[in-house]
Amino acid sequence: MKTLLDFFLFLIILCVSIIIIPVVHSKCIPDQQLSLLHFKKGLVFNASFSSKLISWNSSADCCSWVGVTCKANGCILGLDISNEFISGGIDNSSSLFQLQYLQSLNLAYNKLGNGFQLIPSAIGQLTSLRYLNLSHNYYSGQIPIEISHLTGLKVLDFSYNNFRLPESPLKLESPNLHMLVENLTELRELFLDEVQISAPGSVWCQAISSSLSNLRVLSLSNCSLSGPFHESLAKLQFTLSLIHLDYNNISAPVSPFFANFSNLTSLSLRDCGLHGTFPKEIFQLPSLQSIDLSHNPQLDGSLPEFPKNGSLEYLILEWTNFSGPLPNSIGNLKMLSAIFIHDCNFTGSIPISMTNLSQLIYLEMDGNKFEGSIPSFSRPMNLEVLGLDSNRLTGNINCTHWGNLTKLSSLSLRGNMLNGNIPTSLLSLPSLNFLDLYGNQFFGQFPEISNISSNFVKYLLLGSNNLEGPIPMSIFNFRRLTWLDLSSNNFSGSFPLDDLQQLRNLSDLRLSDNNLFLTHDATNFSYSYFPQFQFLMLASGKLTTFPNFLRNQSKLYRLDLSDN
Template sequence: MRTSFLPWLVILCILCNWPTSTYSQCLRDQETLLLQLKTELSSFIGTKMMSWTPTKDCCRWEGVVCDRAGHVIVLDLSNERLTDGFNEFSSLFDLNFLQSLNLAYNFFSYLAIPSRIGDLTTLEYLNLSSSGFAGQIPIELSRLTRLVVLDLSSHYIFEQVPSLNLDDPNLMMLVRNLTALTKLNLDGVNISATGNEWGQAISSSLPNLEVLSMPNCYLSGPIDPSLMNLKFLSIIRLDQNNLSSPVPDFFANFRNLRVLRLSSCNLNGIFPEQILNIPTLQILDLSINEKLHGSLPTTIGSLNSLYVLNLSHNTLTGPIPSSIGNLTQLRSLDLSYNKLNGNVPLQLVNLTQLSFLNLSYNKLTGMIPWGRQFATFTETSFLGNPQLCGPVLNRSCYTPSPISPITLELCISMIVGFFVGLSAFVWPLLYSKSWNKTYYSYVDKIVLRILHWGGR
């Protein structure tokens, strides 16, 4: 039976000419929508949109990514300094295949987020952080049920500016349908919720959450125990909220936790030793919680993955444990403005990765350890510890100690005893005839000899 090789040659030719790139040509309607969007935002055209010209395929425009069919699925206009033109009538909301939208770091003049944002139901990534939006977050955002990442953060911390807020809808109404979320960033959004309100809203709706970032959101405490159901949390940021509670024991159950930031939260109670059982912790910031007291546990050295430790401006007492020298990955250590006492442990010289150190304004004593890495630290790292000494502070550690009252009294007694003893021996001799005769005979001989020498 003869075999024909012609069909195999045809298949081979097809395979050789099959395109290997995922690049597809932009569809005409997608190009039209993008050019229309460029016109709408024409008050200032950033560097990315300058490449948006009909002479070049729109799938190759900067900030634009298409799928294989030529639909725009990614639009990144971050850091373009856009100021206006983004409203309910924007052609942006007709990009029905969009999966990722990034408008971060623009300035939309404190306008409200357009409610038509809810039309982009294929979105999986939405980043509107620091883009100058203000006012009520629209309920239509809750229609984006495919969202995996939602970032509405505002980072304007040096001036009083209008902020986004969650009133109607509240936090529960916003997130109840966003069950696919793994990252939720609401930094600076005015949520104004109690501990059980915001805690239960998140824990009941977002079982897959990995990043919870809500600093400066006007949250109150205590932290609700329902949060312990979020087994995948790796980042917790709740700084600058009035939590008024201890650090919960159940935080130790977050076995994937890498970042815990609870600074300026009005925390109270004893330093939470249980969080030292989290093996993955890399950043621990419990600073500026003046009611947080107690001593640093000796087990602090078990956090060997830690590279930032900030416990400044609290009321911690006792010595710095020598086990802190086991934190060999540490880059930043701030224990300033506490009431720590005792010597600075010699084991600090083991922290060869350390680039920032602040032990100022405690009650530390003794000599500052000296190692090659310590040469980069100045006296500002140790100010406010008058009993510390060493080359960094230009303060000698070998100043003579003052004479104690007991030593001074002993010296006086010995001197008085010596002269009393001497008097007891010399005084009787002065009244002895034989001693007087010998004494004056000896003196006469000396005088005659001197006169003899002078007469020559």
């Protein structure tokens, strides 16, 4: 019995010891802690907005400070003070450059440059750096040539500043991309968005491909690059996974060799002046997750047959000259969450297979030449935006079980030839914010809406249809309405203008060209609670006296009281 008791006492003492004895952390090297404290003291920032620097004080070991990463022996390896609202305080004399073991430095999303400061050339002393991020810092001027001394860099991000390329110390050659990257042979990711490179394809493609054989991420948006694409870029077909070259003046066709980039996950060539026919094989790359070719109006192309279990999540082709039908195999892309193909020249019917895209959130196919009926999009339960404006669609919309689309916030079917009744379930959707059915052939009465969830609707555009009967008084339950268009229908009965004071947010009201009898109390001069209109269209409303609430309108831009 005593032996058993001794055993339990031993266990209790052992547990208490484990709880009491603190875990031993790496202890910061004193001179490095002092360097950080001097570094902080020289920074210009607002402590009220700080979540990292505020924790830096001499009473705590610097390895426990937020944003500081240490090695086991106490050497500082990483420094992340991004998003700290720092507006200055780093120059060549900064004690930051005494941290000789630093491997990762993230200063992104501050205001270190203030629009006129240069990057300190002393940054070239941090030769152990593997990761350097100075993006979104309002820096200007040229990138110091000393950056090329950081030969171990794997990630370099200088994007979204106002940089120029470095110049040769001897001034014997003009600034160029090759000078910056020729020694950075370990780079895996390069972000130079908005750096003014100003080079043709034969120069920037060869500069990248000749020095950066391990590059996986290339982001050079809005860099004043031109084309055409040089074949040397094909050397990176087994490494590059992300290529973003938006807002450059490539002004050339897309080279077929991009279809050989076997690891490509993201290709973005938005607004690059592309022309010719886009190689459809690129769409079939098994690794491709995102493609953006938008705002290239001279770029022709069509969609291929898609393989089963494709990885594509984002298909963005808006404002291009893509044409032809959507293949039924688009339903194979089970990961698709966004389709933006509006203002193209697609034709044919909308494939029923698209209703199986359960991950779909955004579907915008406005401004094409789609025909036939709208498939029932009730199964993509995550659908938030559905846009099919300005096509040639026919039939009714009662086939869709609208009640299932509980996340739908925007539905736009304007400018088609749709008919039938407007389903009550559509107007009762809990998240609906924007509903545009203008310019169709819907008929029947505007249904009474008792579901208070319709209160979220801000934009309700039903003009230029064949709706009839009275306007239901439940319209005044849409308390967030800012735009209501019921014009050019066959609505009849009386409509009390005085009740508009319930819709305090309404700025655009269009009731013209119906058979309505617009009423108001001519003796009521209490109009201070009426909404402030910008557009008020009350033509052909059988008005007999001037509405008093108009005397208190200070934002009115257009008023139509004609034919009254």
